[in-house]
Amino acid sequence: MTLPTPPSKIKVYLLTGFLGAGKTTVLNGLLQAKKDEENIIIENEFGKVSIDSHLVETRYCSLFEMNNGCICCTLDNELVEVLASILNAEVQPDNLFIEASGVADPGGIIALFSQEEVANFFQLHQVVCVVDATVVEDWMEEIPEVSRQLAAADLIVLNKKSLVSPSYLPQLTQLVQGVNSLAEIMVTDHGIIPHDILTKQKKPWDPAKTIPEVEAKSPHPLKSMLFEVEELIDREMLLNQLTLSFFLSYHQLYRMKGLVWLSDSTLPHIVQTHGRQVHIAPLEGEVKLPYPKSQLIFIGKGLERKSLERKIQRTLASQKSNSKL
Numbered sequence: 001m002t003l004p005t006p007p008s009k010i011k012v013y014l015l016t017g018f019l020g021a022g023k024t025t026v027l028n029g030l031l032q033a034k035k036d037e038e039n040i041i042i043e044n045e046f047g048k049v050s051i052d053s054h055l056v057e058t059r060y061c062s063l064f065e066m067n068n069g070c071i072c073c074t075l076d077n078e079l080v081e082v083l084a085s086i087l088n089a090e091v092q093p094d095n096l097f098i099e100a101s102g103v104a105d106p107g108g109i110i111a112l113f114s115q116e117e118v119a120n121f122f123q124l125h126q127v128v129c130v131v132d133a134t135v136v137e138d139w140m141e142e143i144p145e146v147s148r149q150l151a152a153a154d155l156i157v158l159n160k161k162s163l164v165s166p167s168y169l170p171q172l173t174q175l176v177q178g179v180n181s182l183a184e185i186m187v188t189d190h191g192i193i194p195h196d197i198l199t200k201q202k203k204p205w206d207p208a209k210t211i212p213e214v215e216a217k218s219p220h221p222l223k224s225m226l227f228e229v230e231e232l233i234d235r236e237m238l239l240n241q242l243t244l245s246f247f248l249s250y251h252q253l254y255r256m257k258g259l260v261w262l263s264d265s266t267l268p269h270i271v272q273t274h275g276r277q278v279h280i281a282p283l284e285g286e287v288k289l290p291y292p293k294s295q296l297i298f299i300g301k302g303l304e305r306k307s308l309e310r311k312i313q314r315t316l317a318s319q320k321s322n323s324k325l
């Protein structure tokens with residue numbers, strides 16, 4: 001990159017954490033705190049379709065979407081291109097927030113920002129790892145990326161504390177400290193963290209020392225599957241089918257997100273899981289999804305398209321009304 005040096009370096013905040021931990025929730029809180037500054041977001045989702053772009057508070061930022069794969073696997077091309085276009089923009093941002101995909105290994109991203117060419121323009125301030133208290137213990141055992149995300153963090157946000165027993169929290173804190181004893185740990189609900197956390201400077205990072213090796217780095221063992229439906233969906237059936245699927249396939253299905261049109265509402269809805277729970281809520285603002293097309297994304301390992309298709313088929317409103325005849 002041969003670009004003029006900006007007056008001051010752009011501050012970079014990297015948000016990591018496994019699928020559904022609360023990264024976007026934390027990001028929206030931080031954006032609110034920085035609303036008087038110029039903010040840019042890089043949003044990277046594990047899947048071809050972006051749902052998160054509808055959830056980020058775009059009042060306070062401009063958004064770049066990276067949906068061509070996990071950010072840690074496309075470092076050399078797509079991320080560098082996005083960084084170059086940020087530098088070429090008319091208005092230089094004060095802050096760059098990167099929300100990495102839930103499966104991203106942050107080591108390579110951190111290393112990129114320590115390269116001289118990039119470090120001349122961007123300064124990595126904080127690596128924040130958001131953790132879902134309800135599931136992290138299981139997922140640390142099953143998914144190597146979870147420990148790597150924890151190990152690379154300056155700040156660990158142990159989120160969703162009200163969803164676990166208070167007596168379990170010290171045990172969880174100890175577990176997380178076992179992976180990274182240097183990081184600050186904050187136990188939160190809805191990712192609410194003090195905003196002065198952003199003013200703290202990052203500790204020097206030594207990848208060799210802090211991040212445990214992962215056997216198979218890339219491609220990720222998890223798969224993302226997109227389903228599109230052109231019919232209205234029955235809310236109750238959708239809740240039942242998803243709750244059942246996540247209950248039965250807890251160690252296989254890690255996350256589901258979607259934009260759906262329901263038969264009982266004229267508003268689009270966002271459906272998503274966190275941990276074992278399924279939530280459906282109306283979506284405000286502009287949606288680029290033509291009525292009545294719905295999109296559902298499942299992320300997990302060993303997913304079978306046919307079996308998921310059958311489950312989705314059962315949620316269609318037309319099927320329900322036919323079955324009543």
Ligand SMILES: Nc1nc2c(ncn2[C@@H]2O[C@H](COP(=O)(O)OP(=O)(O)OP(=O)(O)O)[C@@H](O)[C@H]2O)c(=O)[nH]1
Nearest residue numbers: 018019020021022023024025102160189190191274
């Ligand atoms: N009950 C409860 N729900 C929470 C909390 N924090 C976040 N959530 C919900 O958890 C779900 C996932 O939160 P997100 O912020 O989208 O998580 P994420 O890490 O960005 O998810 P991905 O981008 O899919 O990896 C959303 O429905 C949030 O509203 C919390 O502390 N308590």
